[in-house]
Amino acid sequence: MSSKNYSKPTIVRVGNPLYVKHGSASQSYTLIRESIEGVNIESLVKQFGSPVFVFSERILREKYKRAYTAFQSIYPNIQFGWSYKTNYLNAICKIFHQEGSIAEVVSHFEYEKARNLGIAGNQIIYNGPYKPIHSLRQAVIDEAIINVDHFDEMHDLETIAKELGKKFKIGIRINLNSGITPVWSRFGFNLESGQAWAAILRITQSKHLGLAGVHCHIGTFVLDAEAYGRATHKLSEFVRHAESHLGYNIEYLDLGGGFASQNHLKGIYQPPEIAVPRIEAYASAIEKEVKWLTSRNPLPKIYFETGRHLVDDAGYLITTMVAEKLLPDGRRGYVLDAGVNLLYTSTWYKFKIELGCKTNGIIEPCVLNGPLCMNIDIMDESIMLPRLKRFQKLIFSPVGAYNVTQWMQFIQYRPAIVLITQNGEAKAIRRAETLEDINRCELDLDLKNEKS
Numbered sequence: 001m002s003s004k005n006y007s008k009p010t011i012v013r014v015g016n017p018l019y020v021k022h023g024s025a026s027q028s029y030t031l032i033r034e035s036i037e038g039v040n041i042e043s044l045v046k047q048f049g050s051p052v053f054v055f056s057e058r059i060l061r062e063k064y065k066r067a068y069t070a071f072q073s074i075y076p077n078i079q080f081g082w083s084y085k086t087n088y089l090n091a092i093c094k095i096f097h098q099e100g101s102i103a104e105v106v107s108h109f110e111y112e113k114a115r116n117l118g119i120a121g122n123q124i125i126y127n128g129p130y131k132p133i134h135s136l137r138q139a140v141i142d143e144a145i146i147n148v149d150h151f152d153e154m155h156d157l158e159t160i161a162k163e164l165g166k167k168f169k170i171g172i173r174i175n176l177n178s179g180i181t182p183v184w185s186r187f188g189f190n191l192e193s194g195q196a197w198a199a200i201l202r203i204t205q206s207k208h209l210g211l212a213g214v215h216c217h218i219g220t221f222v223l224d225a226e227a228y229g230r231a232t233h234k235l236s237e238f239v240r241h242a243e244s245h246l247g248y249n250i251e252y253l254d255l256g257g258g259f260a261s262q263n264h265l266k267g268i269y270q271p272p273e274i275a276v277p278r279i280e281a282y283a284s285a286i287e288k289e290v291k292w293l294t295s296r297n298p299l300p301k302i303y304f305e306t307g308r309h310l311v312d313d314a315g316y317l318i319t320t321m322v323a324e325k326l327l328p329d330g331r332r333g334y335v336l337d338a339g340v341n342l343l344y345t346s347t348w349y350k351f352k353i354e355l356g357c358k359t360n361g362i363i364e365p366c367v368l369n370g371p372l373c374m375n376i377d378i379m380d381e382s383i384m385l386p387r388l389k390r391f392q393k394l395i396f397s398p399v400g401a402y403n404v405t406q407w408m409q410f411i412q413y414r415p416a417i418v419l420i421t422q423n424g425e426a427k428a429i430r431r432a433e434t435l436e437d438i439n440r441c442e443l444d445l446d447l448k449n450e451k452s
């Protein structure tokens with residue numbers, strides 16, 4: 001008969017109301033997930049390894065359709081621009097492009113990625129504070145929708161216009177106080193200080209540039225839906241003023257993104273089901289503010305660049321508990337095979353953590369650490385869990401936004417990413433990294449130790 005491993009007992013004060021004098025000593029953790037979209041967690045790990053990111057095509061498409069319907073029902077001429085930075089995996093971009101989204105990019109790299117996916121220049125919204133001149137030139141030639149971030153960029157565009165002997169229209173990015181904090185004031189031209197007006201005057205004075213539209217992205221994970229109403233109101237007043245005084249007729253309003261997903265922002269007490277507005281609430285917040293556009297012929301376009309709202313809830317990370325230890329303060333510490341190298345956004349979000357199988361036992365305070373030999377690699381600094389079994393799976397969600405773009409190849413290889421298709425098949429959309437992948441960019445020098 002094999003004997004069990006000895007584990008030193010500890011006494012931990014558990015502030016759990018279920019532990020009354022006569023209470024049960026054993027509870028089961030209720031967050032259990034044995035499959036994603038019908039595909040078994042263990043079989044996903046067997047096929048693709050651990051850790052592994054998993055995306056649901058069904059959720060991606062459903063999210064898009066619902067958001068599109070919400071905004072289209074309040075204004076007929078809307079267009080979504082898929083925010084590449086949120087998640088630029090080709091498969092994910094293709095799904096949103098298939099659904100009808102154009103591309104929204106914020107760098108030359110993203111611009112090239114969109115073009116490489118077959119998106120025409122005039123179907124790309126080009127934002128961002130750094131657009132190198134060669135990139136801007138290409139965007140001008142391709143007739144991309146360019147939203148200018150600062151006066152230096154305007155100067156660059158004028159130079160390009162002269163060089164190409166071309167006159168073209170641009171949009172300007174405007175930042176404003178919509179009543180939320182922090183105010184994102186570092187991108188574009190500030191409205192309240194008069195800088196946005198100066199930008200319009202500068203365009204008016206230019207022989208080469210015209211004004212196509214205005215853009216405003218007030219922030220990200222914005223929980224106050226009414227902030228969009230206030231921002232659209234200010235933007236609309238500004239545009240009406242510019243139109244009546246300077247004779248413009250704008251072609252678009254770009255209201256950016258920022259709509260929240262079902263994630264749990266640290267510091268927000270209420271759960272996402274209560275704290276996060278429905279997408280229809282964001283739409284109805286702007287409804288009356290865009291009414292003035294509806295009498296126009298042709299109807300100006302309203303662009304939305306929503307990123308996280310569309311993709312976050314469709315992404316999961318499966319990870320394996322590889323070791324446990326008892327911390328000096330009595331808490332149990334678990335080592336997972338995925339850490340902040342993969343979930344960059346764990347600094348701001350407290351993810352939902354589900355166990356891959358039913359687990360009974362006393363629920364005790366634990367810390368979840370990642371695999372990095374770095375003190376900061378904490379996936380959850382305080383979670384109540386039953387005693388986990390070694391190699392048990394844990395599933396983090398929602399993790400579809402900003403993780404597989406901001407993840408780091410640091411200490412560990414980056415893992416595979418899988419899409420569960422609408423017909424329930426699990427397909428790799430990015431394979432796990434290998435040493436060759438990482439070494440490919442390095443160049444061999446024939447180094448000699450001159451001193452020896």
Ligand SMILES: Cc1ncc(COP(=O)(O)O)c(C=O)c1O
Nearest residue numbers: 083217220257258305306307308
């Ligand atoms: C210009 C611009 N548009 C769109 C987005 C997408 O924002 P979100 O993912 O919050 O919808 C961002 C992200 O910060 C952005 O900077």
